Amino acid sequence: MLILHCPYCGVDADETDLHAGGQAHLKRKGPDSSDADFEDYLFMRENPKGVHFERWRHVYGCGKWFLAARCTNTLEVFGTYAAQTTAPPKDLLDTISEKRPGWSWGISK
Amino acid sequence: MSNSVSALQGKVATAKVMVRDAGLRGMITLRGDITNTKLKAACAGLTGVDWPAPGQANCVGDKGLAWMSPDEILLLVPYAEVPAALGLVAKALKGQHYLAENVSDARALIQIEGPFAAEVLAKLAPVDLHPANFKPGNFRRTRLGQVAAAFWMRDVDTIDVICFRSVADYTFDLLATSAAAGPVGYF
Known part of the structure; x- marks a missing residue:
């Protein structure tokens, strides 16, 4: 069972209180982009065995979207943070580096 | 009627x-900037209870305030007092961006x-x-x-x-x- 800490209302919400929203930190490609970039934006997603960044919504609670970093292999949760960011916070990245040396993910490649 | x-x-x-x-209980959903002092003062006047901290509800009798989310407060008043309460909230927050809706019957x-x-x-x-x-x-x-x-x-x-x-x-x-x-x- 996955339990994530909602950074907005401060409760530890059970998976059944939440709604999964797919990969975090997608950068939208607008009308000026190439067809290949637009296709990537629409369809191509990270599917790592290990560190992953995801969007979650506290749907039965405060209703807010937030972001979470977790390991898809062990289900270990590294941390959650507000959705109003374009990249994960530095201290969270440090925590992950400590626990999973040499890790990489789409945004950090 | x-x-x-x-x-x-x-x-x-x-x-x-x-x-x-x-x-029956009067319930008003209040959305907006809940750090707004005018909003807090209006709610305190209507319910007579302290402002709730995140994850808290202060209720006395039929009246109370509950913290719903970082931008939402649930205002509890006796059922018959809802129209008057909505009027007071509208007066206190005139010209500001907010939402106050009577959800008692919902x-x-x-x-x-x-x-x-x-x-x-x-x-x-x-x-x-x-x-x-x-x-x-x-x-x-x-x-x-x-x-x-x-x-x-x-x-x-x-x-x-x-x-x-x-x-x-x-x-x-x-x-x-x-x-x-x-x-x-x-x-």
């Missing part, structure tokens, strides 16, 4: 822990009262209701069985539950069944 009736029309399930329809309020009230809920919600973690004044929005609900603890033996009117029967039966089954004895 039709008469206003609560969804459960006074239904009561009597066991060691009693589950009962708490009747909801049902159910009260659980008895020696193991917290256990009745703990069987139904994914929430740690251990007495060390969920105390009087605490408020939580979550789900009960298959439906969205919110509840707050008035005192150790009394918990108020709100749910949507359309699922009032389901919620009541769920709570009544849980109460009739007795305590788990884990707490």
Whole structure:
């Protein structure tokens, strides 16, 4: 069972209180982009065995979207943070580096 | 004009822990900047209770304030006082960006009262209701069985539950069944 800490209302919400929203930190490609970039934006997603960044919504609670970093292999949760960011916070990245040396993910490649 | 009736029309399930329809209650959803001092002052004037911290509800009698989310407060007043309360909120927040909506008839309020009230809920919600973690004044929005609900603890033996009117029967039966089954004895 996955339990994530909602950074907005401060409760530890059970998976059944939440709604999964797919990969975090997608950068939208607008009308000026190439067809290949637009296709990537629409369809191509990270599917790592290990560190992953995801969007979650506290749907039965405060209703807010937030972001979470977790390991898809062990289900270990590294941390959650507000959705109003374009990249994960530095201290969270440090925590992950400590626990999973040499890790990489789409945004950090 | 039709008469206003609560969804459960006074239904009561009597066991060691009693589950009962708490009747009509005025509820106003307030959304906006909840750090706004004018909003806080208006709410304090209407309810006479302190401003709730995140995850808290302050309720006295029929009046109260509950923290719903970082931009939402639930204002509880007696059913008949809702239009006047909305008028006061509109006056206090004139010219500002906010939303105040009367949701009294969209909801049902159910009260659980008895020696193991917290256990009745703990069987139904994914929430740690251990007495060390969920105390009087605490408020939580979550789900009960298959439906969205919110509840707050008035005192150790009394918990108020709100749910949507359309699922009032389901919620009541769920709570009544849980109460009739007795305590788990884990707490």
